[in-house]
Amino acid sequence: MVIEPKTQALPDHTQLPESDGTFVKNFQEHPQSILLTDSIQPRLQEIQPDGQYCIGQDCGIYWRMTDPPERGAEAPDWFYVPNVPPTLNGEIRRSYVLWQELIAPLIVLEFLSGNGEEERDNTPYQGKFWIYEQVIRPAFYGIYEVKKASVEVYRWVAGRYERMSPNERGHYPIAPMGVELGIWRGYYLNAQLPWLRWWDEAGNLLLTGEERAEAERQRAEAERQRAEAERQRAEAERQRAETAQQENARLREQLRALGVDPNALS
Known part of the structure; x- marks a missing residue:
């Protein structure tokens, strides 16, 4: 008699709960996630033009x-x-299943x-940091505290996390993404707070879609004003030339009236 081995397939993301029934702890967390995702998308499209990546939010x-x-x-x-x-497999993930x-x-x-x-x-098998x-084992682990306007970032090195030191801009380089992570004090989604944000490696803030649109609007407006100033300069130059031409014609007529040929004076 042959006994067939019993196999138990591990559940996938469609079979596991997508929520433990808890809710977001405060009103700042949701816009903070949107801010991080919105502003990093153009950068991710540069480093992964094939679109092979995913972002999880809670x-x-x-x-x-x-x-x-x-x-x-764990639900970061x-x-x-x-x-x-x-x-x-053609479905939106309900969760991210490591196995x-x-x-x-x-x-x-x-x-x-x-x-x-x-x-x-x-704490082994229980504490977030340990897990x-x-x-x-994400390569980088960040703990952001809005009340203290701070973020601490850990880098996984040789089996453990080492706390990183900020660079001269007060940011934490995330080299594989070509970005820096840090605190930005500003207004976003109706709140003035110290937000967690991305910068590029040159220290330029990565903008949200709305900020990019506003920057483009300001650029277009500045270009419109520059073009209008150039038009006004050209119009003033045209009027100056026309006035000079009229004055020259008037003087030539006065010379002729005095019996002087203006061409003979050239």
Whole structure:
């Protein structure tokens, strides 16, 4: 008698819960995620023109099987994964399942609402910091605290996270993406706050679509004003030349009236 081995297929993103029933902790987290995603898209299209990447915003990353299943997931406020299709098997992802995808996020960001104890918890198999460092292993892990207008960034090196030091601009270089991460104080979506934002490697702020549109509007308006100033300059020059021509004609007529041939004076 041949006994067939029993196999148990691991669940995929369509079979695992997409939520644990909790909700976003404050009103700043959602616009913060939108700001990060909106402004980084043109840069990602440059470095990955094939479009093979995905961005998660408060989405679960499943790293082990548990009962209930959602206890085996962490849900970063924002993360980016390169070299994966934007959809999975033609479907929008309900979650990111490590045993199905195999590729770890490049960067994970957490936005603090409390004192940061949860995000820095290094308890094996339970603490967020331990899970990110030892299991999920994103190359960069950022902890952003709006109340303190600060962000701390860790880089995965030789099996552990090392806290990074900011550069001369106070930013943290994320070299694989060709960007820097830091704090920007400004107005966004009806709120004046110290927002978490991206810059390019030269220190230029990466703009949102609305900011790019406004910058283009200002550029077009400046060009319109420059063209109008040039038109007015040309019109003033034309009028000056016309006035000079009329004055020259008047003087020639006066010379003729005095019996002097103006051509003889040339």
